Amino acid sequence: MTFQSRVYSLCKQVPAGKITTYKAIADTLGSKGYRAVGNALNKNPDLKTIPCHRVVNKVGRLALGYAFGGPGEQKMRLLSEGVVFVDENHVDLQKCQITQCGHMMISK
C-alpha cells in the first residue's frame, strides 16, 4: 500500500457535508509530511472517487492550486454538500471538520 493510496482511502471516508484537514490525514498516516498529503492529492487519479474538495488546510482555508477549476469550484461543491462557510474561503471547522475530539479520527 503506497502513501497516496492511504491518502485517497481517507479522503473517500470523509462523509458529505464534512471536511478534513491535511494535518489530520498526515497525522492519521503517522506522518508529519503534510505537504506529501497535498502532493498525493495533487495527482489524484480520479476526482469522482476521491473527494479532495473536502480536504482543507488547518485553518479551514480551501486549497489553492485545486486541480479542477480553482477554489471557486471547490467551494461550490462544499456548499452543495452542506458545508458551512465562515468566510469567503474558510469553512466552519467547528462543525464540519472531523475532529478527534470524539477521537473519531478518520479511520485508517
Added chain:
DNA sequence: ACATTGACAATTA
C-alpha cells in the same frame, strides 16, 4: 542517486 517541486504547518521577525 541527487536536486527540485508542491493542494501544508509551525516558528521567528
Added chain:
DNA sequence: TTAATTGCCAATG
C-alpha cells in the same frame, strides 16, 4: 497581527 523563513514527506525530473 501580518509577513517571511524553515521544516517535513513523498513524488518527479
